[in-house]
Amino acid sequence: MEEEKSARGSVRTITDLARLAGVSPGTVSRALAGKSLVNARTREKIEGLARDYGFRPNKMASALRRQRTGVIGVAIPLGHDTRQQISDTFFMTLLGYLADELTLGGYDLMLRRVVPAEDPDWLDSFIGSGMIDGVIVIGQSDQFARIEEIADGYRPMVVWGNHQEGQRHCVVGTDNRLGGRLAAERLIAAGARNIAFVGDIGPTEFAARHAGAHDIADSMGAEICVLPTHLSPERASEEIAGHLDVIIGAYDSIFAATDTLAAICLAKLRERAIAVPRDIKVVGFDDLPIASQTLPPLTTVRQDIAGGAKGLVQLLLRRLAGENTESLVLPPRLVIRQSA
Amino acid sequence: MEEEKSARGSVRTITDLARLAGVSPGTVSRALAGKSLVNARTREKIEGLARDYGFRPNKMASALRRQRTGVIGVAIPLGHDTRQQISDTFFMTLLGYLADELTLGGYDLMLRRVVPAEDPDWLDSFIGSGMIDGVIVIGQSDQFARIEEIADGYRPMVVWGNHQEGQRHCVVGTDNRLGGRLAAERLIAAGARNIAFVGDIGPTEFAARHAGAHDIADSMGAEICVLPTHLSPERASEEIAGHLDVIIGAYDSIFAATDTLAAICLAKLRERAIAVPRDIKVVGFDDLPIASQTLPPLTTVRQDIAGGAKGLVQLLLRRLAGENTESLVLPPRLVIRQSA
């Protein structure tokens, strides 16, 4: 007991432990790694000592020798709205699930927020650091081209985002175009004829959502226009206030690129005493927790975040194992509440 | 150009580059590290080659030799509500800011979600892995004792949480007790006499919030009781619905441990057509973005998340430099909106 206490921390290396156990470092390594080529009694002795002295093999040394770190990099490129996305509820929730899934798979997670505009080399440098066995990129942002380029020479990468016909990198994501269709269909079914799309059409995800809505609008004889809006709550708030001047009277419905934006729309509409869904219908995207708390509760297109995280990790693990995986497109689901 | 393209990736080690430059590996190392003991021309040549061939020194090897990794661990202990906290808006926002601040300080961030109940060894094993130079623990959860224990023998650790008189670990956090006082003062000033505290009183942060409110209630002759509530939106939703049966009639105000809980309270109260703040007053805690979007907008106690992140990182850096730092207690600020 006392011995244990006082000794704790004194055994730093596998060699120390080997000396203590009266065997060679190699044997200790094998014992601790659970390999079969070590005698049961020796193993028990070594494991016992390791436990008593609180010994932990140094992962850096191990990583260097084995050429694998047990760490997966998660990069969040902040394309446009630098400040926005890292605190974006959707990405953060995805990150939470990713942490869970990676842990389950025995990997650690290294998080890096990158600003491609300032550091064009962000992806190479992350990969080339030698610190990570693979990388998950959350959101293509405006970096589609660069990601494609990397994908050619680097296998263990999976990206959250939108699937483009014929792309070379492995992507997991919601079928945003279909999501857009669902949203527009709902709006039009509810009587809308003039849809205002509130959001930024730069990132491909959002472009696809808009495109989907556009498909439906075209085929159903409705109109749709884009009201460019930044995604960070602060900037969005003002911009939406401005947009409403345009919307009121001219449009009968709003398709917001994001629940966060939709929630702001609802709040602003309420300020102006405009009835939702009677006068203006609103549909969001994501189905974040906030969606059920708005007034009226938000009709929205649900993304399966947990499923997405699971998919990202599983595909990455398969790629790490050498397999060559296809992209995974998840179906969105329309959640009807009361705003449309 | 072509040469560059084709060569890219062929230079993996510092030794390769040394051969190319016609110098020894040591010199390359020094040149790339920007040390003064290398001739300017040699340095330029080496830097040029490194750029052309896209060479990046292996961080694992570097970490092993220098005994520092340039990585800070961020641990999120999930004490009670396993599923909850990692997606908790507050923690996630803090995490975002942390990522920024650490990047600014030249560190990478390794995220680990831990379940102390399943892995009592979580903190030792994170620290002992040799993968991180220091650790930031987000939230004390129910691990106060263990953290104290570790703090004695391990310097580079800073914890987000509540400050306890005489504690040994360095903590950064809001003065939760004061926050609780502010909340209760506001409620009572608005006419409340019976306060229901909605939240879990297990984690010290929340206990302190309640204690603060209790202080004020006592001194002002008001009543306060605890309605235990889990923090995950799903469970909280039902529980709060149940609580309301108790609250209505018997209490005239709610102090929610968290804005998220407060928002749910508001939604449920609305369902039952109870006027806020007229019939029941509500105060939250955190001032998350959602607070300004609720109906009515939520009066709440604001925590300075960005300031907290900055503090955590700065204290940690100073500790890494060998300094012994005091805890940092941030003042909360009452944000008056319309719910109380």
Added chain:
DNA sequence: ATAAATTTTGCAAACGTTTGCAAACAACGT
């Protein structure tokens, strides 16, 4: 021109693991 002082460089030993290979050992059949 040479000696002394100063810059630059190369050498080689770490950092703490893992692992192929061969030696040592035990068990077994003849």
Added chain:
DNA sequence: ACGTTGTTTGCAAACGTTTGCAAAATTTAT
């Protein structure tokens, strides 16, 4: 007792950097 297997072990060479020390090259002073 002696080969033959089959298990366990130890040895030593990696993995790719960094860095103290000493040698070499350069500059400066005499």
